[in-house]
Amino acid sequence: MPSRCLSMLFVVLFIRCVQSNIVLLTQAFRKKFVIPDFRSFTSHIDELYEKAKKLSGGQVADYIPQLAKFSPDLWAVSLCTVDGQRHTVGDTKVPFCLQSCVKPLKYAVAVNDHGTEYVHSFIGKEPSGLRFNKLFLNEDDKPHNSMVNAGAIVCTSLIQQAASNAEKFDYVMNFLKKMAGNEYVGFSNATFQSERESGDRNFAIGYYLKEKKCFPEGTDMTSVLDLYFQ
Helix, strand or coil: CCHHHHHHHHHHHHHHHHHHHHHHHHHHHHCCCCCCCHHHHHHHHHHHHHHHHCCCCCCCCCCCCCHHHCCCCCCEEEEECCCCCEEEEECCCCCCCCHHHHHHHHHHHHHHHHCHHHHCCCCCCCCCCCCCCCCCCCCCCCCCCCCCHHHHHHHHHCCCCCCCHHHHHHHHHHHHHHHCCCCCCCCCHHHHHHHHHCCHHHHHHHHHHHHCCCCCCCCCHHHHHHHHHC
């Protein structure tokens, strides 16, 4: 292949590689990141990580039997700035259960599908001032917000309402993978089964929500709880 054609090929490949990240690259060259001195910042994060690593108080979550099996020595910090700078330290390659960290992500799925007005016709926006798993609704008989269990269960019922649970599960998993930049997002069936077997409080919340007609019409509450536990 003539050298001119080879050079053109490299130019085309270079453009293809950078065009989707052109804003990030431009900020890098102009030193206009949200955190300009990222190396100094991450050095401070690493210091905090090492200090926290020496703390041995507390205990792993044991209210779900499967979670009680995890090692208390696992410890990691991972961060990503709004403009794409990333840093990780510690046991970041060990998969962990998202648990309630999935609540804001699930809320994002529901809002993406329906918009905030529809979602908040079922769920409030204010803190309850009570524990996350209380059987308690606001003065409009709605869950206080989507970050407490009652609100997260109702939020689950809004996702792909006409689909089967299998289709809903695939839909949510694919959505989460996209939000994670197509990096690994897994599922632990053992943890799901453990959640369901020890989920009396959430079943109580589910029946309370059903009694108060908090779900969309025609909702199968037990199927919603299955998806919620997953």
